[in-house]
Amino acid sequence: MIGSEQGIGSSAQSSIGIDLTPLIDIIFIVLVFLLLTANTQLLTLPVDVPTETKSELVGLSQEEHLSVNIMDEAPHWALDGQTFDQFDQFEAAFISAFNASPDLNVVVAADKNAPVQPLMTVLALLQRQQISNTQILMEP
Known part of the structure; x- marks a missing residue:
């Protein structure tokens, strides 16, 4: 039971x-x-590139310019050969150098093995400062 x-x-x-x-x-x-x-917000940075099929790479002019270097290893940013550990330091030095000579061309030279993020932060800085007279160095 x-x-x-x-x-x-x-x-x-x-x-x-x-x-x-x-x-x-x-x-x-x-x-x-x-x-x-779900749709995530994608951030974009507009970059004007040549649209003509006849456009060719032009050599760097001998005029005085402000050189921004993007290196593949930290520190990633350099301004006319002087490296900066923090982007804030680089930004302050760049703004003061550009304000001292606003008619200079800005030349951005990135190492081919450099990460994309440091280059994008520099391009965003140029856009925030409304600098349109810029050249990007590249190998032919």
Whole structure:
């Protein structure tokens, strides 16, 4: 009798509660899918490039210019050969050098193995300062 009573009690307890684990699993999977496929804001920086098919690379002029170097290893930024560990220091030195001679061309020379982020921060700085007289050095 005792064995039959335990069998009846355990089957009654299991039929009373509904197992919501599969439903919760599906809800979490759908939630993760929606979060991963949601539109993220992409930041862009407009750069004007030559549109003519006849345009060729032009050599660097011998005129005086302000040289910005992007190196492949830290420190990433240099201004006329002087390196800066922090971008804030580089930005302050660049702004003061450019304000001293605003008619100078700005030449950006990036190492081919340099990461893209330091170059993008320099281009954003040029855009914030509204500097449009810029050349980017590249190998032919």
